[in-house]
Amino acid sequence: MKELPPLIKKLLNSQAYPHRPEKVELIQTHISYVFLAGDLVYKIKKPVDFGFLDFTTLEKRKFYCEREVTLNRRLCPDIYLGVVPVIEEGETAYFEKEGEPVEWAVKMKRMPEEGMMGRLIAEGRLRKDHLDLIVKKLVPFYQQAETGPEVNKYGSMEAISFNVEENFSQTKEFVGKALASYRYQHIVSWSRRFMKEKTGLFEERIVQGFIRDGHGDLYSANICFDEPKGDVYIFDCIEFNDRFRCGDVAQDLAFLAMDLDFHELEDFSRYFIDEYVSLSGEKGLLKLLDFYKCYRAYVRGKIGCFTWASPEVPEKVREEALEGARRYFDLAYLYAEGVPWLIVIFGLSGTGKSTLARALKETLLANYYNSDIVRKKLLGIKPEEHHYEPFGKGIYSEEFTQKTYEAMARYAAQDIRRGRDVILDATFRAKNLRKLVFDAVKDLKVNILFVQCMAPDEVIKARFEERAKKGGEPSDGRWEIYVKQKEVFEPPIEIPEDKILLLETTQPVEKLVERVIGRMKSARVEA
Template identity: 35%
Template sequence: MSAKNGGGPGMQQTDFERLIEGLRDARAYPHAAGRIEAIETHISQILLAGDFAYKLKKPVNLGFLDFTTLERRKFFCDEEIRLNRRLAPALYLGVEPITGRLTQPRVGGAGEPLEFAVKMRRFPQDALLSRRPLTAELVDRIAERVAAFHDRIPVAPSDSGYGSPPAVLGPMLDNFTHIRPCLTGRDRARIEDLAAWTRTQATALAPHIDRRRETGHIRECHGDMHRGNIAIVDDEVVIFDGIEFNPGLRWIDTVSEVAFLIMDLEESGYPVLARRFLNRYLQIRGDYDGLPLLDLYKVYRAMVRAKVIAIRLGQDHLGADEATTDGRELARYLALAEGYTTPRTPVLILTHGLSGSGKSSLAAALLEHLDGVQIRSDVERKRLFGLSADADSAAAVGNIYTDGASTRTYQRLLEQARQILIAGHHALVDAAFMRQAQRGPFRELAVQLGCRCRILSVQAPESVLYQRLADRRRAGRDASEADGRVLAAQLATREPLTVAERTLSIEVDTTQAVDLSDLCVRITV
């Protein structure tokens, strides 16, 4: 795509290229710069000089952004600093004027600015998540960072228009507009199918999208959260390069932001860690209401990636080999998006067992094999009383373990299970389910939604249960506060599975090695 000039005096593309060439000279910098390295994207030039990186915005208008005047580029440099200091305060140092002449520029020099640059602390490129192996522990840390960020950022004003169904659908359709010219034949038909699916889903989900806006889920997010914009610097999770150039692309539903990173992890061959990220994030924030929108946003995010590739394919200077590589990458994102449109048949999975039987550990292990979402009664009970998962219930106002509190907890789990199943995920409801009255509504939910229900009857000898609870309480690292007294009460009052429930039941002895692959087959067939 060619750049369009803003129509008045300003930096032309050829002038900009001369300036970048001048900035490749170490003498342009007020500090030791060494060998200058340049990184180019479709909207910016980044110059790596010594301990710092300088990011300049190209004088382009791509429709979804307009950098065609110096005034606009300065404004968006300032916005980039403001927005990215929220998640990477040590990385974003300020905005530097570039003065002098195009062929002999000076960073931070005196005189009339030719241009402006965002000054950043430089870090090794192998710190990027896109260049290093991922671990479960690291994904948990990222989920916790993102969840905390989403909790504290501003909510869109109700009259802003952000997050409305038209505001959600517009950028989705814009992606297809950019991609269409790059495709022919069967690939063009695939794009039209994806566009039709997007319109249909967005229309069907419009009431849900509106409700999300009304309930405060449209926030000033990062907007471009994927592995390439996350680094581990000094052992800290640093999320950088958020969207500054278009407020409509960052004032979005938090689930849209989550969808981008999940899509990126799945595309990169990390489906298990993608599920882990989603589950950890949801456990912290409790936003299961966003799940019915997740596939719509995952398709959108896959098409955002495809659009960036399409823009690159439209550039005149692209070589034949690069065009071939980009074409294959574009086709890969089309296939990924198509996978998200395929209907799934979810299963409602209930755990049933005494405290200490290993229900939560089993449910978490199953997530490595099932596209499921785990919801825990211990976590949701505390959430109902305004407590975090690891908080002591003594901090709550009132007793959180009364019969009334239990009834509210199971009702919350039922509502969350409905959202998970509607979204097409297996719902793993991790609770004791000691009473028939607790199990019955969930079985009815499965009938209403036309999905199967399975009950995992998790068992271990009483002596093992008491020992596990004592060990867990000493460790103090679990949301559950059950102890020997709780277990004794459960043993005295538990109601066995009915004949009908036993037909849905799979017994699991957690003192023995569990073949999770075999168990998953038994659950889903």
């Protein structure tokens, strides 16, 4: 983690504040330092340049602080108190003191923590009447928001395409880290095709007056409910770039709908849009909703990547940001009509299943479930703890094997529903165990591929000998278990030809991964 700048360290002292708060907390984003100081909040912009925003000079930071206050007072007139200077005197620094400013800050009233929408969601306290408050505030806001030629240009095909393509160019370096290459290519192709085929629809939106100077960052992190007052604060709109704030009303609304989807509140997402359409009479936005949901999910994924790549952000926050980015890209893929993959790597012990599965996991960034690990987790046993039971006995009894495979199928269905690819790694030696997979996902849109791993007996025997020397594998497989499995293995004749791939695993694992990816590509082309 990168060390904080000296000025920021000084501002962590309560003496830096005119009201002397008991405690000062610092929260960082990729563009701001936010100081929570008692009943007030001070926000300083980082001296960064991401292309789409430039805070590199003190003059620019002051200008954008003033823009932030002006724009946010449209929806939160009582929260944004103004722009104040930061003064430095030797080893100390102060907010709101006379002298030569070394920095500028937005000063705000602190909103009630218990009313933050993110917290309500996390604690299961969000209700539909909360969404009613949002809708009642947003309908008149958009109807009264600025429009006209200067704003309408942000609804043009040229502007929309620029924003979308900028996202793609700025996330290229994160492909293979935050989203798989094939998913990146799919989202890019789908977005370009949608814009090309729906050009007339985007032009209609301009003529109909739906391009407005809106919010630009409308999601749960920027919404707070004041329950005693029966009010809602919608804050922190985008001030640093007009093209991100101005645009189709549908783009703003899609952001909050997407955010509710992200938190697995699909019913609330539909309710929010339905209520907005009902109150405003604006049904046209529904034709663009998934396009803008995809765009907004991708933006959030991009921001998560930026946070992950920021060395000054704490390691735990960075790792959480990367996983959050992956989840947002999963959503973007679903909105872009992408279909997740469930890849079942199966075969007898020692056939190289786990080696292939782990390599494929790194390529696809898929969630990975190994039967040995799942089995031991269900029993509260550490993965590396070995139980060399006779075949079909102890923790490998038929009963517990059934429970293990049921759990794997259940985990797979949950992840696929969220848009994530899944790899299952197990012997799947019986038809009834393979059927569990098909049953678990029968109501989901999913591509299924069973990959059967095979190798000559002498190769497998040598692998077991090598594994015994090295150790470190969660598998309890060994030669005598392989022999027993071979006796009872039921050939996968029930699996359709287009859903199975047979692999001889004596090839290098890189070649095997290429074979699987090639099969996935051919399946997508056929679809």
